[in-house]
Amino acid sequence: MSAGDLLFGLCAVACLAGAITTVSAQNPIRGAMGLLTTIIGIAGLFLKLRAEFLTAIQLIVYAGAVVVLFVFVLMLLGADARAPARSGRSGPSRAIGGGLFAVMSLLALISAGGATGEGGQSGLTRFRAVSAGHGSVEAVGTELFSKGIFAFELASALLIVAVIGAIAVARSRQGSVRAKKVIRSPRDLFAGPVHPRDAGRPLASDGGRPLRSEGAE
Amino acid sequence: MLSDTLEHYVLLSALIFTIGGVGFLVRRNVLVQLMSIELMLNSVNLLLVAFNRVHGETMSGQVFAFFIIAVAAAEVAVGLAIILSYYRLKSTVYTDEADLMRH
Numbered sequence: 001m002s003a004g005d006l007l008f009g010l011c012a013v014a015c016l017a018g019a020i021t022t023v024s025a026q027n028p029i030r031g032a033m034g035l036l037t038t039i040i041g042i043a044g045l046f047l048k049l050r051a052e053f054l055t056a057i058q059l060i061v062y063a064g065a066v067v068v069l070f071v072f073v074l075m076l077l078g079a080d081a082r083a084p085a086r087s088g089r090s091g092p093s094r095a096i097g098g099g100l101f102a103v104m105s106l107l108a109l110i111s112a113g114g115a116t117g118e119g120g121q122s123g124l125t126r127f128r129a130v131s132a133g134h135g136s137v138e139a140v141g142t143e144l145f146s147k148g149i150f151a152f153e154l155a156s157a158l159l160i161v162a163v164i165g166a167i168a169v170a171r172s173r174q175g176s177v178r179a180k181k182v183i184r185s186p187r188d189l190f191a192g193p194v195h196p197r198d199a200g201r202p203l204a205s206d207g208g209r210p211l212r213s214e215g216a217e
Numbered sequence: 218m219l220s221d222t223l224e225h226y227v228l229l230s231a232l233i234f235t236i237g238g239v240g241f242l243v244r245r246n247v248l249v250q251l252m253s254i255e256l257m258l259n260s261v262n263l264l265l266v267a268f269n270r271v272h273g274e275t276m277s278g279q280v281f282a283f284f285i286i287a288v289a290a291a292e293v294a295v296g297l298a299i300i301l302s303y304y305r306l307k308s309t310v311y312t313d314e315a316d317l318m319r320h
Contacts, residue, residue: 008221012229019233023240028248035252042259049270061286066293073297097243104235125223130273143276155287162291170298
């Protein structure tokens, strides 16, 4: 077993262990760490497949940005993100999921075994040598900015639209929901609750009388 | 057995994709579902790069993987924003509570 095979085995095991951790962890923080393990394993496989540029992109964008964004949101939600769902449908769906996974892995193993079955290793597609610049920044960049320039510009437009959309969706709606106080006469300045959130709340120093009755006339 | 052939990469990619798909279908935590989608996208990236290694005269597979990474980043940004908005609405991240459009 050469060093390359060892790297492949290590990365494959890391990928599978991370993926299983991601989907099975009850604590989503552990799931995010499993996703990180899978991403780093796939980056190692990219390195083995002579895709140095994509290895760097994978580590920067996925491990550096996407996973950090996930952890940000998990920290923002706090304990609510890991509250266990107590629903009666959980058992059967888990059984179906496990069965689906078993069937799919069996199919994958059978198809892989079909490739190796008759001729031993001869049925497998071995990698041939590629040019020295395969997967380098120069090679990918040349292709990206010659054949893929239009898609590249579209991708940048997509990212801008996505960021603006994310801001628009996630923005707090406090400003638009808060009721504006209409002032018709000077009396209105001193009537009613000072803030809409105090509308139904009695004043402690006022003998429990709700503020609303003051300005109800 | 652990030799470095295309079939091993296809097998590994299929397994990761299946794990991601099962996770998306089985889990009820919408954050974990989003992570499962990331797993599936990553497995497809791995497949594209592996096939590009076989057909090494062009770089199209790696360029495709590059675009998938860009789209995945946009998808995560919008998805997490929707999750935050949903959490603000329902105070939970479990998809069982998202039954507004159930007839």
